[in-house]
Amino acid sequence: MTAIIDEVTAWHNRTNGTTAVEALRKNGFDAVYFDSRAEAVDYMLGFVSSGMTVGFGGSMTLVELNMADLVKQKGAQLALELTPADYEDFDALGRTLKKTVQTDLYFTSSNAVTLDGALVNIDGGGNRVTAMMYGPEKVIVAAGINKICRDEAAAWERIRMIAAPKNARRLNMPTPCAETGICVNCKHPARICRLYTVMRCKPFFTDVTVVIIGETLGF
Numbered sequence: 001m002t003a004i005i006d007e008v009t010a011w012h013n014r015t016n017g018t019t020a021v022e023a024l025r026k027n028g029f030d031a032v033y034f035d036s037r038a039e040a041v042d043y044m045l046g047f048v049s050s051g052m053t054v055g056f057g058g059s060m061t062l063v064e065l066n067m068a069d070l071v072k073q074k075g076a077q078l079a080l081e082l083t084p085a086d087y088e089d090f091d092a093l094g095r096t097l098k099k100t101v102q103t104d105l106y107f108t109s110s111n112a113v114t115l116d117g118a119l120v121n122i123d124g125g126g127n128r129v130t131a132m133m134y135g136p137e138k139v140i141v142a143a144g145i146n147k148i149c150r151d152e153a154a155a156w157e158r159i160r161m162i163a164a165p166k167n168a169r170r171l172n173m174p175t176p177c178a179e180t181g182i183c184v185n186c187k188h189p190a191r192i193c194r195l196y197t198v199m200r201c202k203p204f205f206t207d208v209t210v211v212i213i214g215e216t217l218g219f
């Protein structure tokens with residue numbers, strides 16, 4: 001029974017993943033699908049070279065892939081390595097994060113990727129979505145198959161039901177969703193959802209590669 005579940009799941013992941021990749025390409029993005037995280041990591045490390053500066057958007061996908069350590073092992077320099085103490089002074093954190101927007105290479109994930117080839121995201125500080133759109137020489141967006149949504153409406157629903165509440169909980173935010181598990185469109189001062197972006201086509205001035213991976217990764 002497990003074999004048929006694995007086979008059907010692999011088929012479903014590949015079918016929807018490659019549909020999203022084809023749509024992303026039609027929208028001007030470079031895009032590629034891999035069945036496994038190991039293949040995807042090998043591919044992404046091909047963009048890393050010794051001495052270059054690399055920035056990271058906050059991403060549990062990239063943590064699961066251990067990308068920061070692997071990038072350092074290739075001799076690249078991380079633009080920033082945050083510790084829990086860095087979050088204690090929010091204004092200083094904001095100034096520090098600006099360093100990551102001007103790098104040779106930037107890795108991030110996307111809160112959702114639609115089957116018609118759009119990247120849908122919510123951000124709080126704007127460092128992540130700004131870097132995705134404008135700043136670094138090269139941007140690589142890694143997304144597990146769990147990020148694929150039928151359309152933008154489904155993408156926003158995914159973000160309100162899953163991505164934002166889980167990130168609020170991860171960050172120990174005192175927002176309602178960190179307790180209830182769903183978005184209530186709060187007015188809390190610590191609200192993490194402040195910027196809502198949809199990249200329907202590749203930006204003019206930023207080279208973006210989207211890597212879709214046929215495994216569940218991140219939120």
Ligand code: SF4
Nearest residue numbers: 164177183184186193
């Ligand atoms: S708007 Fe508020 S309640 Fe909704 S996900 Fe964002 S922080 Fe949570």
